[in-house]
Amino acid sequence: MGDAMAGADRIRRKLLREAVHENLAIMNGQHPARRRMRREQVKRWVRRGLLLLIPVVFGGTLVLVGRATGLDPSWVWGPGGRDRPAPGKAEVVPLVEPRANVDRADGQLGAARRFGPPARLASAALPLPVRTVILDPGHGGHDFGTIGPGNLAEKEIALDIAFRLRNLLIDQGFAVLMTRERDEAVPLGQRAAFANANAGDLFMSIHVNWIPNQRTRGIETYYLGPTDDPFLTQLAAAENRETGYSFSDFKRLLDGIYTDIRRDESRRLAEAVNSKLFQSLASSNRRLVDRGVKQAPFVVLIATEMPAVLAEVSCLSHQDEAKLLADTTYRHLIARSLFAGIISYARTENAGKGSQLND
Amino acid sequence: MTDNNEVLFVGIDLGTSRSAISASNGQRCAVDSYVGWPVDMVARKILRRSVLVGKEALDNRSMLDLRRPLERGLLKEGSERDADAVRQLLSHLLGLVGVGEEGRSGVKVRAVVGVPAEALRVSKQQLRNVMKGLVDGLLIVSEPFAVAYAVDALLHALIVDIGAGTTDLCVMNGRYPTEGDQRTLLNAGDWVDEQLSKLIQAHHAEATISPFMVREWKERAAFVGKAKGPVIVSAPVKGKPTQLDITEEMRTACEGLVPPLAETMIDLIAKVDPEYQEKVRNNVILAGGSTGIAGIDRALQEALKEIGGGRVQIVKDPVFVGSDGSLAIATDADDVDWEKLSG
Known part of the structure; x- marks a missing residue:
């Protein structure tokens, strides 16, 4: 007793x-x-x-x-x-030079070293399954991102959704790493370097939109590419503000990337994610607008070496969506939708490669 | 430890619908979470007050800009008026136990406030800002944790706190609840009100009803399962008071709570270490104002049969259990910790 x-x-x-x-x-x-x-x-x-x-x-x-x-x-x-290979087996000659672990682990983004001259590869040459997912909750620390009514900050929402998504992915057997796990400012270059150093198979950056016309609402998903849209240029400029890259670094990165194979993969990933986001969220957010899959030169998409997307999961500038974002259930629904998008993409990419993803 | 003559500990359960305070001087009070400001000079002259709180505000609502400033148990977003309303509400609660903004006379006030389980960090910070100047030390805890503390269910228990704005569920594993141990659902008292209102309007389109009437009917006759008798209410139809039978509407609205709660309970229990799942299943504790829904404990207990059965109990004092738990936390915390929390 x-x-x-x-x-x-x-x-x-x-x-x-x-x-x-x-x-x-x-x-x-x-x-x-x-x-x-x-x-x-x-x-x-x-x-x-x-x-x-x-x-x-x-x-x-x-x-x-x-x-x-x-x-x-x-x-x-x-x-x-x-x-030497075992008797009776053909010697396997690698199609591409293996990436040295020492390069990946250094944590620094040596832009010149990582991006050689543009050369397009066929995706069939890399029949590799998706195992490691890198989640990138946008902003953090002194960088609040957008701020909605009641001081609801993008950095908080993004981190909350990322944690929820991480749990869902881990339950499904994925290895998941996050570029930040607390309220801290992580430079964009460092986020990409982290993803590269940890050999992520897929990179997802989570953000919340802010649109000057406050009657506009909806979701949109980006993959890397050029854009002529002045709004997207402005948005990319805002998101890229704290990159740490020089102009020449940037140019070299872009030259290397726009012909990269992973652009096709990124597009497929963006389509899968955007479609699942819209399908799921529309049930709770009846007037949700599908703003679609778009291209824009966000630094985290440029400097990562794996299929990468940036999801704007709702608009904090829209009063109703800001209310929804303050709601746990809605944030969990967003995480589930992103999860469904990743699963859908991974299932397609893993098709015929012996991967066993549960429903 | 500082002498208790100089320090007053308070535990506050800040609810969407009703807020409660328990103080170490033995006083306990609960108020409706309404704050109202007279709409014009005439109203001010009649009411002779610049702000009204609680039932008084509710009773005089026609003359007031009436606010229920806590949405889902937390500061509503958007307006400074709502932040001010929360401050007024807190100040009123503290005044009821003798330490309002006026009349503290050197007494140090140390408060523990319960907030919904999954409250965002930013919301907790907002609450901290609002309480600046009202108290000398503030500790914010999750509401189900405060309930668990009050009923001494800190190990192998599942707390289900069904309030007005949110239902908070939390598994107590002998550690401070982490994100994975807790869930917050919006299926709670207000949600039942909304469903009930829609159902009544669908079946009695000609009747004129208000949210206040619906809430009062629910508080009087809410039930799940078998009705004890017909639920008859009076509402105006084309201006004429008319008796309406809303038994089925009441049942449907209240029973709508059961599936999401049961599903979340089962989900949380399934995540508990298998060795302890049975203990948790047999130690489900219901708290919060919406435990007044007759039969809710039996319905949830029935739902647990899906995973081997269990025991669901309602706490003895649902109105004050959260504030009493918060008070116990306040008095148990070390003086050193309070010093750190006084920033």
Whole structure:
């Protein structure tokens, strides 16, 4: 009885401490720690580690057994050990030079090094499934993005939706990384570098629109490309404000990208996402307008090396949509729609490649 | 610890429809979350007040610019008047326990306020700004956490707080609830009012009804399952008071709450460590004003049969359980923590 009371008292004290910490974090402009997610991440990494350990232990055991029994280890690795293909199998010559891990892990975007002269590849040459998704909640820290009625900030909404989307994707078996997990300002170049360094298969930037004509509402999804639309030029300029790139970096990036294969993939991804967004949100937002799939030169789309889209998931400048955005259910619906878009795209891309995506 | 003679701890449940305050001096009060300003000089002269709060505001609504400033349990967006209304409401609540803006006379006020489970950070910050000057220290907690604290259900419990603006659900796992442990639904008391209003208008098109009448009928006769008797109300039809039977409309509107709540409960329970799911299923606690809907506990308990059954209980004092829990948190928090929270 006494133990139970002491236990209950301990829990009370612990919870109180955590409540105070959360409040202090808010007062100091930080996002509260997400203990549960961290724990889940640790578990995931432990599981991955164990999976990696199995082939290593298995291989090592075979070599040791080979040595102990005097057998040539080439029956495992083929003649000459692991560098040669197994007998009877054709040697695989890579179509493209593999990307060096050291380049990806450096965290810096060496624009000149990463983007060579334009050369179009056929997508059939890269029959690779979608496994790692990079989510990019727009803005953060001192950069609030757009601000709606009641000081509802784009940076908050984008982060909230990204967390919801991350959970949905993880449940489906995707590896998910986020360019920011708290209320902090992350330069656009660094976001793209992060996506590249972590070898994302797909990049999704989440934003909320602000349109000067406050009677306009709706969703739109961007992929990389040039635009003559003055509004889109202005929008791209606003989103690209804090890039850290020089003009020549920018030009080189654009020259490399506009003929890139991933532009087709990005377009397909944008179409899938936009279509699911509109289909799902229209049920809660009857007058929702499908502003369509568009092209614009946003920096996060230029500098990433994987299919990339930027979704404007609603308009904070429209009174009704701002109200909806303040609603948890609607934000969750947005996350589900983006998820459905990604799944639809991944299913098409993975078709015939043996991937098993659940419904 | 500072001497309690110099410090007054208060727990506040800031509700969309009704707000409650519990103070360490033993006082407890609840008010309707309405604030109104006289519309013109005449109204001001009649009412002899520059602002009215609670039932008084509701009763004199024809002469007031009446606001219900808390939408979904949080500061409504958009206007400074709504922010001012929240401040007036809080000031009024504090005044009821003796520490309003006037008459604090050196007493330090430390407040814990409950907000909906999934409240955005920015909304919490807004609340903090509004309360500046009203209290000396402020701790904002999630409403279901305050309820769990009040009824000592911090481990292996599911709290379902059915308010007017939101229903907050939260699994208590012996840690401060994270995003994954909580859900906020808009299916709550106001939602029932809306459904009821639509159904009545569909079936009795000629009757003239107002949101206040619908709310009053719901508070008097809400039920799910089997009706105890017919629900008969009076509403004007072409100016003539007429008796209307709204039994089926009431049932349909109230029962509309059950599926989303049950689905979310099951979803949250399914995410609990399998070892403890049964304990949580058997420790579902309902709180909030909308627990007044007769039979809601049985209906939710029935829904739990889908996952092996469970036990759903309604707290003894739904009106004050949130503010009492907040008060308990306030008194339990260390002086050192309060110092940090006084910024």
